[in-house]
Amino acid sequence: MSEPYETPRPFPLFRYVSIATLGVVGAAAAFGLAAGGHATGLLAVASMAVLYLALLGIVRRADRRLRADRAQIEASRRALAEQRDRLDTILSHLEEGVALYDEARRIVFMNRPLVERFGDRRGERCYEALFGLDRPCCSRDGDGDEACRSAWFSLMAPGGSYFELFSTPIQRPDGGCWTLELVRDISGRVSLERERAARDEALARERQAAVEQLLVGLNHELNNSLMGIVSALHVADREGLSEAERHEVVARIRAEVERLRAVVTRLPRITELGSVEYVGGVTMVDPWLVPKGRAEADAPPPAGGAGGDMVAGPE
Known part of the structure; x- marks a missing residue:
């Protein structure tokens, strides 16, 4: 910051004017006495005395005004110095x-x-x-x-x-x-933003992979049940089936439909995903894979009827 303003020393106007006026009065009195006698000298002295008193009043008022201005300048200088020191303190303690x-x-x-x-x-x-x-x-x-x-x-x-x-x-x-x-x-902030962007990108890739695995698993699970239903319907269309065989076909279809319903019901309650290897090295989510420590109540219902494999009727 700049150096503080220095108040100039006051000019001793009152002192110099007083000395000069007294000198003029004395010279005028001496000249009057020498030139015109006692009366002329007294008149000159009186005139110069009046002039001296008038000048003295003017000089006193000017001196008081100068003193007041000087005091105001000094107060302003101190206030400016305090504000400067305060500003220096604030700027020095900023982190930026x-x-x-x-x-x-x-x-x-x-x-x-x-x-x-x-x-x-x-x-x-x-x-x-x-x-x-x-x-x-x-x-x-x-x-x-x-x-x-x-x-x-x-x-x-x-x-x-x-x-x-x-x-x-x-x-x-x-x-x-x-x-x-x-x-x-802001180097630290930029670094953190880049790390966060990298984490978000990695998380997005993981989510995308999880969705793909879930879709593959659902496709596999639903396709198995649908193929079982289609196979049972083909058997039901054959002629010469006994009543017991027809009951077995209906039970198989009912079991596959129940399995589909169970899959759809379980989807909103899946909180942990278990994945298995699928054909061609593809990983899929098995909705029936029970994580370690989970109750077996979520186990899938058996496919087909109670009697095991469905018996096909005569061709």
């Missing part, structure tokens, strides 16, 4: 870096975190000293000139670090435009 650049992008001020990270680089160009770039990283307007406006952007330095920058302009009384910039290192 704060820098001030002039029109040529040269660093004018760096707070403590920036100095600890990059060293004292005041006087150097910000994009070279802080980010290792060969040209300014700020946005430009349509004419190619650097625009004096607020901006927010992120960049990757050649060393692999990621920074998030927020710049805001500061208009100077002389018409110039300096830039106050907040510098935040």
